Amino acid sequence: MTKYIRRASVLCALLLVALLVNATRIQVFQAQSYDDSPANRRRTIARYDQPRGDIVVGGSTVTGSKDTGEQLRHERTYLNGPLYAPVTGFASQLYGTTFLENAEDDILSGANPMLAPLPLWNDITRAQNPAGKVVTTLDPAAQQAAYKGLGSRRGAVAAIEPSTGRILALVSTPSYDPAELSGTGSAVTRAWARLNGDASKPMLNRAIRQTYPPGSTFKVVTAAAALDAGVVTDLDAPTASPNPYRLPGTTTRLTNEIEGCEDASLRDAFEWSCNTVFAKLGVDVGLDDMTHTTANFGFNDRSLKIPFSVVPSNFDTRLDNAQLALSSIGQFDTRATPLQMAMVSAAVAGGGSVKSPYLVERTTTKGGATVSTNGPRTLHQAMNPTTALLMRELMTDVVTEGTGTSAAIPGATVGGKTGTAQHGVGNSGLPYAWFISWAQADDSMEPAVAVAVVVEDAAANRGEISGGGDAAPIAKAVMEAVLNSHSGGS
Amino acid sequence: MPETRVTAAPPAPAVRLPRRRGIEFTLIVVAVLLCVYGYCAVGFAKNGTVPPGAAGYGAGLGVLALLAHLAVRWRAPYADPLLLPIAVLLNGLGLVLIYRLDLETPGARAAPIQLSWSTLGVALFIAAVLLLRDHRVLQRYTYVSVVTALALLILPILFPAVNGARIWIRIAGFSIQPGEFAKVLLAVFFAGYLAANRNALAYTGRQIWKFKRLQLPTGRVLGPIVAIWLLSVLVLVLERDLGTSLLFFGLFVILLYVATGRTGWIAVGLLLACVGAVAVGWLEPHVHSRVQDWLHPFASIEAGQGPNQLAQSLFAFAAGGMLGTGLGLGHSILIGFAAKSDFILATAGEELGLVGLSAIFLLYALLVERGHRAGLALRDPFGRLLAIGLASIVALQVFVIAGGVTGLIPLTGMAMPFLAQGGSSVVTNWIIVALLIRISDSARSQYDGTAAP
Numbered sequence: 001m002t003k004y005i006r007r008a009s010v011l012c013a014l015l016l017v018a019l020l021v022n023a024t025r026i027q028v029f030q031a032q033s034y035d036d037s038p039a040n041r042r043r044t045i046a047r048y049d050q051p052r053g054d055i056v057v058g059g060s061t062v063t064g065s066k067d068t069g070e071q072l073r074h075e076r077t078y079l080n081g082p083l084y085a086p087v088t089g090f091a092s093q094l095y096g097t098t099f100l101e102n103a104e105d106d107i108l109s110g111a112n113p114m115l116a117p118l119p120l121w122n123d124i125t126r127a128q129n130p131a132g133k134v135v136t137t138l139d140p141a142a143q144q145a146a147y148k149g150l151g152s153r154r155g156a157v158a159a160i161e162p163s164t165g166r167i168l169a170l171v172s173t174p175s176y177d178p179a180e181l182s183g184t185g186s187a188v189t190r191a192w193a194r195l196n197g198d199a200s201k202p203m204l205n206r207a208i209r210q211t212y213p214p215g216s217t218f219k220v221v222t223a224a225a226a227l228d229a230g231v232v233t234d235l236d237a238p239t240a241s242p243n244p245y246r247l248p249g250t251t252t253r254l255t256n257e258i259e260g261c262e263d264a265s266l267r268d269a270f271e272w273s274c275n276t277v278f279a280k281l282g283v284d285v286g287l288d289d290m291t292h293t294t295a296n297f298g299f300n301d302r303s304l305k306i307p308f309s310v311v312p313s314n315f316d317t318r319l320d321n322a323q324l325a326l327s328s329i330g331q332f333d334t335r336a337t338p339l340q341m342a343m344v345s346a347a348v349a350g351g352g353s354v355k356s357p358y359l360v361e362r363t364t365t366k367g368g369a370t371v372s373t374n375g376p377r378t379l380h381q382a383m384n385p386t387t388a389l390l391m392r393e394l395m396t397d398v399v400t401e402g403t404g405t406s407a408a409i410p411g412a413t414v415g416g417k418t419g420t421a422q423h424g425v426g427n428s429g430l431p432y433a434w435f436i437s438w439a440q441a442d443d444s445m446e447p448a449v450a451v452a453v454v455v456e457d458a459a460a461n462r463g464e465i466s467g468g469g470d471a472a473p474i475a476k477a478v479m480e481a482v483l484n485s486h487s488g489g490s
Numbered sequence: 491m492p493e494t495r496v497t498a499a500p501p502a503p504a505v506r507l508p509r510r511r512g513i514e515f516t517l518i519v520v521a522v523l524l525c526v527y528g529y530c531a532v533g534f535a536k537n538g539t540v541p542p543g544a545a546g547y548g549a550g551l552g553v554l555a556l557l558a559h560l561a562v563r564w565r566a567p568y569a570d571p572l573l574l575p576i577a578v579l580l581n582g583l584g585l586v587l588i589y590r591l592d593l594e595t596p597g598a599r600a601a602p603i604q605l606s607w608s609t610l611g612v613a614l615f616i617a618a619v620l621l622l623r624d625h626r627v628l629q630r631y632t633y634v635s636v637v638t639a640l641a642l643l644i645l646p647i648l649f650p651a652v653n654g655a656r657i658w659i660r661i662a663g664f665s666i667q668p669g670e671f672a673k674v675l676l677a678v679f680f681a682g683y684l685a686a687n688r689n690a691l692a693y694t695g696r697q698i699w700k701f702k703r704l705q706l707p708t709g710r711v712l713g714p715i716v717a718i719w720l721l722s723v724l725v726l727v728l729e730r731d732l733g734t735s736l737l738f739f740g741l742f743v744i745l746l747y748v749a750t751g752r753t754g755w756i757a758v759g760l761l762l763a764c765v766g767a768v769a770v771g772w773l774e775p776h777v778h779s780r781v782q783d784w785l786h787p788f789a790s791i792e793a794g795q796g797p798n799q800l801a802q803s804l805f806a807f808a809a810g811g812m813l814g815t816g817l818g819l820g821h822s823i824l825i826g827f828a829a830k831s832d833f834i835l836a837t838a839g840e841e842l843g844l845v846g847l848s849a850i851f852l853l854y855a856l857l858v859e860r861g862h863r864a865g866l867a868l869r870d871p872f873g874r875l876l877a878i879g880l881a882s883i884v885a886l887q888v889f890v891i892a893g894g895v896t897g898l899i900p901l902t903g904m905a906m907p908f909l910a911q912g913g914s915s916v917v918t919n920w921i922i923v924a925l926l927i928r929i930s931d932s933a934r935s936q937y938d939g940t941a942a943p
Contacts, residue, residue, distance in 0.1 A: 001874060002866060004748045008878055009862045011744070012885040016855045019889060020848060022898040026807045027844040034808030039791040039801065042809050042821050126815060 041071075046128065048072040048093065053108040053131030053366065055088050055100055058140035061133075063088060072184060076101075081177035083147050086156075086170050086205045087138060087359065089308075090178035094188055099205070100134060100359065101178075103307040107132040107363045107371065114371045130366035137166035137361045137374075141481035142449070146171040149474030154456035156206035158339040159478050162346035162438060162450045164376040165355030167306060169451075169478055170339070176202040208310045211335035212454055215421030216273045217434045218330030220344055223270055223394060225293035226281045227387040235390060238263040245276035248321035254279055270394045271402035273418065275329050282328020283321050290328065291317045296380040298343050298354055299336070306339075306359045313340040330421060338452040341436045344382075346450035348395060348415065349438035352388035354379045395438070404435065407472040412483055413440045413447075416472065432456055435471030439479035441486065449482040451475040507934045510571040511563050517575035518555045525551055525582030528817055532590040535818030541589075550605060551582050554612045561616040565623075566931035570864060573930065576857045577923045580908035581608050581916065583850070586817070587837050588911050591830045594823040600830050600911050607913035611920030618924035625929050629872045632682030639675035642668035643725055643734075656729040657903075669725075669734045670905075670914040673741075673883050674921055680742055681875035684749035687711055688871065692750040718742055730776045732767075733890055733902030739763055740886045741879060748878050749871070777900075784900040799825055799833065803895045806836040807847075814843025830911040832903055835895050851892070854907070858885040861926050867933035877929045880922045 026034070034040065051065035051074050062084045064077040076091040078084070089099025097105055106112040108131055113119075115129035139159075146157035150173040159169035180191035195203050204210060226232045232239065243262035244253040254276055261274035269277035282290055294300070294315040304310040313336040319327055326332035336344075339357060347354045355376050362373040383391070395415025398404040404416035419434030433455040440447035453471040526548040533541030541547075555578045562569050585608070589601035622628075628635075645668050649659045658665045684691070690711045718738070725735050743759030771781050782789070783800050790798045797805065806822040809815065820840035825833045839847045861881025865874045884907055891910075894901035905915035 001748060001751070001871065004751045005862060005866050005874065005878055008744050008748050008882065009859065012858050012862070012882065013855070015885060015889040016851055018898065019851055019892050019896070022893070022896050023807065023839065023844055023847050023851075026804060026896055027811055027839065027847070031808040031811050034805050037788075037791070037797075037805065039788075039797045040805045040809075041824055042805065045821055126819075 044093075045071060045073075047109055047111075048074050050074065050110060050128055050131060052076055052091060053110065054133050055084075055104075055108070056133055056135040057084065057087075057138045057143070060140075068183065070184075076179065076182040078177065078179045081179050082175035083143060083171075084138075085175045085178050085203075086172040086207055087136065088178060090181045092178075092181040092188065092192075093184045095181055095192060099308050100136070103305075104134045104360065104363060107134055112371065115365050132366060132371055133364045133368075135361045135364065136359055137161075137168065138170070138359070139168040139482055139485055141485050142169040142478045143171060145169075145477040145481040146453075146474060147173065147175075149453075149477045150455065153470075154200060154206070155454050155471075155474075156210070156338045157451065157453050157474060157478060158207045158337075158342040159449055159451045159482065160339075160342045160346045160355075160357055162350035162355070162447045165346075165357045165379075166361070166376075167339075167357050167359045168449060168482055170205075170207045170359070172204065172206040174200050174202045206454070206456075207338045208306070208308075209337070211311055211313055211337050211340075212432050212434075212456075213421040214330040214334060214336040214341055215419035215432065215434050216275075216330060217341055217344070217417050217419035217436045217452075218328070218334055218336070219270060219273065219278045220348060220391065220395070220417050220436070221294055221297055222278050222282050222285070222290070222328045223266060224348070224383040224387055224391055225285045225290055226266070227390055228293060228383050229285045229289045231281060231284045232266050234265075235267045235394065236265045238265055239269065239277055239281070241269075241274075241277045241280045243274075243276045245279055245325070247279070247325050248283060250322045252322065254325070267394060267397060270417075271397050273403060278329045279325035283325050285328075287317075287319055287324055290324065291315065293382065296354065296382040297347060298340055298379060298382075304357075306357050310339055311337055313337050330419065338454050341434070341452035341454075342450050345395075345415075345417075345436040345438050345452060346447075347382040348388055348391040349440065349447035349450050350388075351385045352381055352383040354382045399437070404437065404472050406469070407435065407437050407476045407479070409439060409476060409480055409483065411442055412479070413442065414438070414476075414479065416475070418472065430456075433470040435475045437472070437475045437479065439483060441483050444486070448486050449479050451478050453478075507568060509567045511559075511567060514562070514571035514574055515559055517571065518559055518578055521575045521579035521582060522548065522552045522555055524579060525586055528583060528586040529589065531816070532586060532593070532818040535816060536590075536593050547585070547589075547605075550609075551578070551585070554578075554609060558612050558615055558619075561619045562927055565620050566927050568931045568935040569927040570860050570930035570934070572856060572860050573923055573927055576853050576860075577908060577920065580850070580853060581611075581920075583838075584834070584906075584909040584911075584916075587834055587909065588830050590818055590841075591823060591834075591837060593818070603913070604911055604916065607916045608920075610913070611917040614917060615920040615924040618921060619927060622925075622928055625873050625876060625925065625932060626870060628678050628876070629682045629685065632679055632686070635675040635682070636679035639672040639679065640721070642672040642675070643721075643729075647728055651730070657731045657734070664913070667905075667912065667914040669729075669731065670912075670918040673734075673737065674880070674918060674925070676738060677741065677876060677879035677883060680745045681872050681879050683714065684745055685870075685872040685875055688749040691746070692752060727770060727774060730774065731903065732770070732777055732780070732900070733887075733894075733904035735766075736763075736890055736902065737883065737886050737904070739766075741882055744882045745875055745879050749875060780902070781900045784894075784897065787897055799828060800895070800897060800901055802826065803833050803836040804897055806833075807839040807896060810840040810843045810847070812844050814839075814841050814846055817841050831905060832891065832901075832910065833895050834910045835892055835906055838909070839896075850909070851888070854884060854888045857881070857923075860930065864926060864930035864933045868929065873929055873932065877926065877933075880925055880929075883922065884919075 054061035055063045062079050065074045066077050068075050072093050089101045091097045091101040110129040110131040115132050142159050146169045157169055157171040176195055181188055244255045246253050256275050258272055261276050264274055264277055299313045299315040302312045316333045323332050327334045343354055356379045358374045360374055363371045399408050399414045399416045403418040407414055407416045416437035421432040436452045438447050438450040453474045455470045529547050530540050530544055588604050592601050646657050646659050652658050657667055657669050746755045770777050787800045802825040822837040822840045823829055858881045861877050865877030868874045887907055891904040891906050893899040905912045907919045
């Protein structure tokens with residue numbers, strides 16, 4: 001019997017070996033694929049197990065985290081949620097992340113391996129990295145001024161520091177509180193349905209994800225192209241432009257809202273925003289040079305990221321002359337985001353060079369050690385520096401004696417351009433009021449800020465909607481805020 | 491067969507082996523300390539402090555272990571010194587894991603209940619060690635055992651099913667699994683029956699295959715075997731308990747082989763098991779779905795219904811990896827309602843890792859091996875078969891349940907010995923260890939320096 005007992009023991013030993021081999025298969029060799037399964041909640045639980053890192057604006061955080069004690073433990077909170085929503089986006093346990101919460105998620109969630117105190121240390125301890133911080137380039141005063149200026153109207157503001165491309169303000173109204181989407185409860189699903197169903201589209205980031213016909217503000221681009229191409233050499237020489245201007249190859253006659261545009265000089269035409277002059281200039285410059293210049297300003301650029309992507313602004317590359325004429329005054333298919341028009345204004349202020357706009361100054365560990373930094377990077381040279389000087393002159397004139405006088409700031413040089421863009425079938429919609437501008441303190445070596453403002457609607461009477469009347473005061477408030485915070489010693 | 495009618499005391503042994511009770515005591519202290527350490531580790535991981543009941547838990551486990559040790563020291567001084575410490579360690583670890591899972595399920599307090607059942611188990615252990623002076627007494631109860639076992643197995647059919655299986659009876663708020671107790675009784679029956687009839691099974695009957703590999707015994711001897719096989723299938727069908735039927739069947743085949751030494755019986759046993767399993771797998775929807783889950787553990791995920799229990803269990807093991815997440819730091823609670831019972835091994839796998847899981851498997855292996863060793867050292871066939879039977883119950887049970895939750899074989903509802911939540915199971919396993927202690931004491935105290943025949 002002894003022999004058979006031994007064999008039975010061997011059988012039990014074999015069963016044990018089978019268990020050990022199978023456990024090794026699961027826990028070592030197939031562990032990764034099981035861990036990666038989307039149905040495995042562990043990764044999600046781990047993600048919310050620690051407080052999310054904060055987004056910093058002007059030295060203080062605009063986000064927070066609250067411990068709910070639930071399985072997905074920490075929920076995102078926001079201070080001034082609606083004000084910063086176009087920048088932060090939301091971080092929802094149900095609907096994912098957007099904007100900075102999305103683009104910098106690996107820092108904010110602690111997943112970025114650069115956050116580890118020592119290489120490989122976390123692989124040994126299985127500890128998570130404490131979440132890092134994202135420091136933005138925003139100027140809180142400028143952001144506040146823009147948000148307050150837009151008020152209950154639909155619109156957007158983008159402000160850039162021309163010498164670097166740092167984004168100082170990015171506002172879209174109406175806005176929403178991203179905190180409403182943070183958790184997992186039924187209140188979150190209701191808020192999601194309500195925000196998505198809202199006709200005013202509060203979750204649309206109008207500053208970077210919506211393009212508008214730029215209207216007369218586009219004349220800055222056309223003027224720069226004309227100067228660069230040598231079509232105009234003297235600002236004060238009369239241009240050979242008829243009034244009204246018959247679009248080439250058609251019988252359509254283009255007119256102006258004001259008198260005195262016939263053969264006006266570039267300076268006067270710019271100051272009073274003559275459609276006829278710029279339509280003809282665009283045709284004189286020609287499609288090749290116009291597309292070249294618009295591309296250098298950043299139009300048709302699908303790759304722009306700040307670090308989240310920006311909808312490309314459009315300038316058609318195949319146009320007949322009539323279409324080119326209309327496109328050159330910011331109509332037809334020409335469309336631009338507010339950020340794009342702020343880049344146009346910044347290019348004029350900054351000597352013709354377009355800096356790549358960016359929103360994240362640096363990312364840090366929880367303790368404040370730098371993980372990565374961003375700096376100025378030239379995207380393109382949009383125009384010759386001499387052309388830029390002439391354009392500064394033109395834009396300054398608009399504010400000192402043209403359509404943009406309401407943007408003037410004492411103690412600073414301000415350049416601007418108004419725009420009122422018709423839209424809708426047969427121009428039935430309320431026009432969009434545009435204003436783009438830049439400001440340079442008189443005691444400063446370089447311009448501090450370039451702004452683009454667009455106001456969509458609706459509260460004002462149609463006749464009163466104009467770039468100068470509606471948009472320029474908002475731009476002025478933003479520029480003043482930036483100038484003040486600069487002189488305030490930073 | 492004179493050995494079946496022994497009433498006198500065993501002959502005085504020629505060689506007295508060392509008693510080794512000091513080793514047992516030291517190992518028990520180590521086991522209790524390990525469990526208290528685990529209990530504190532859970533508290534630190536979950537709340538950052540030593541859990542409030544740490545002193546009471548340690549004292550309770552320590553006192554139970556000490557009383558059991560004293561009983562062994564008094565009445566079974568030659569018993570194997572490893573059996574009791576292993577049981578204490580596994581039971582204590584089970585309590586830690588259940589306490590740890592209690593923290594994730596507010597309102598459920600399974601650990602204190604398990605501790606009371608463990609107390610009852612240790613009490614029965616002590617009673618068995620003190621009252622049962624010689625294991626051979628049990629052979630007198632061969633047929634009483636099988637009748638009682640059958641009664642216990644059939645009893646749950648009168649009670650409503652729980653989670654698809656009809657294996658519980660509920661009395662006054664307590665739920666008892668009679669099938670657990672039936673295991674021990676059946677082991678006694680098998681050992682007694684085979685010890686009495688092994689010669690008839692091994693050497694009589696018609697030879698139906700050359701080389702004497704398979705020889706069909708007479709119907710009178712074969713009858714009970716077929717009856718037991720049919721019974722195991724019947725239990726499975728009526729109670730939807732694949733595990734218990736598999737256990738009985740494996741137990742019987744192993745004992746038959748050990749008793750007769752005929753490999754042919756193994757072949758016949760496996761053949762019958764396959765026929766039974768395939769038939770039931772086809773006919774019984776509950777079992778059929780278990781087999782489907784085993785073949786396609788992620789089918790429910792692909793169907794968009796989320797992971798089932800087996801998939802969650804595999805996720806838990808995978809999350810543990812080599813070293814585990816640490817006690818209290820895993821998420822095996824995602825498995826759901828059976829996390830403390832059928833799937834408790836997944837918590838061990840996730841939080842202690844492959845290293846801890848292997849240690850647990852090796853503890854069981856050691857327990858089984860010590861049981862087999864006691865069987866080897868004994869001289870009476872009944873004692874030998876009983877030792878092998880009891881040890882094999884532990885081995886088969888560990889294999890069936892661990893194999894099930896790790897996807898090696900289809901899942902069957904069974905309790906991991908000592909580890910899982912379940913009163914009947916813990917009590918039964920303490921009785922098994924008590925019997926092994928008693929047998930190993932006999933084996934070593936009568937050892938005369940020569941190997942058994």
